[in-house]
Amino acid sequence: MKLTHQWLSILEGCMLVALGLHLLNSVGLLISGTAGIGMILLKLTSLTFGQLFFVLNLPFYILAWRALGKEFAFRTFAAVSILSLLSEVFRHYIHIDIHPIASAILGGMLVGFGLIILFRHNASLGGLNILAVYLERRFNIHASRTTLIADLGVLSAAVLVLDSWSLLYSLLAFLLLSSVVGRYHRPPKWAQNNETKHA
Template sequence: MANISDVFSQLSGRPDRHSIFEDAQGILAGVLIASLGLFFMGKAHLVTSGMAGAAFLLHYASGLSFGLLFFLINLPFYILSFLRMGLAFTLKSFAAVAITSALVDVQSRYLTIGEINPVWAALIGGLLLGFGLLALYRHRASLGGIGILAVYVQDRTRFRAGQVQMAFDAIVLTFAFLAAPLPIVLASVLGAVILNVFVMVNHRSDRYSVLR
């Protein structure tokens, strides 16, 4: 979900200048916005990049809760997160994933959407998810997932983190082609592109270096 290998490299070794309250409100705001983006995507039966995309595919195939699946498939990555990014980042990311998982599943109690165009869901969902991720990154947290593994693989092999993440996203979208109509898959690709471009353009350490 978004190419966060560069984000991790920007965060590594930087002091955490936010207070506990600042982190708490920033992470809560981030997960609220991100979960709304995922909710829009789910209502249009879209997938996205990263582990959220994998969770969507499993959700559509099995009927199990997206939130539960998203929470469970992220569990193995916390070991790598601890090794690569440290305890504070790992705990914040665990909390962010857990809250997001719960929020996506309870959104329908408070928000009813009868029908949404897949392209519009991709646009709005991708932007909302991007905004949510930016908030999390600024408070040294993430929504877990393949980006952590990608950085870990890069440290130990000749493969770059971006290549690992792109390969995983390609696998997710390939399965989407097998499981969903072409318009839905194309809208999903659009949403993933919007998400990644938004994060790439708006998260720059040289521009926001004073904020941690």
């Protein structure tokens, strides 16, 4: 029962993130981390977001396996695969007409809450999320701080592909994501136990 609950939660987290990313993608806005990098590359290549997101995360599984354990690495691989699949499904079957401001608000919050669910169940969406979880587990640095720094890096790179309004709306999504994670995310028991071991 516990295992079923965990995987259902991971699926729910991925669905929230996928919907948030779909809202942002529908008006050409960005979000943080590897997903944001994928969105930037989406404008420069013929690959879909789901394909880019899956490929970009492949190198990070080694870090996850070595630094955070095989269970975390497996759950992260599963979450990335699920999100990539959901992104393809949403792209084909869900068509949204939405104002960029509404997209930024809803998209940023949905991605934030989805990440919280994944963090609580010893999973992430790869890339910079792995770094955020590692820093939180090892050095007690809250995940929202790491994601905010990553946001600023992605936003800086986005200057090359977005106009000023899209950058502004994307920044709003970034801030809402970071705010949600910062206010509602609490290090789960697996992180607290690890902190005790390193104390």
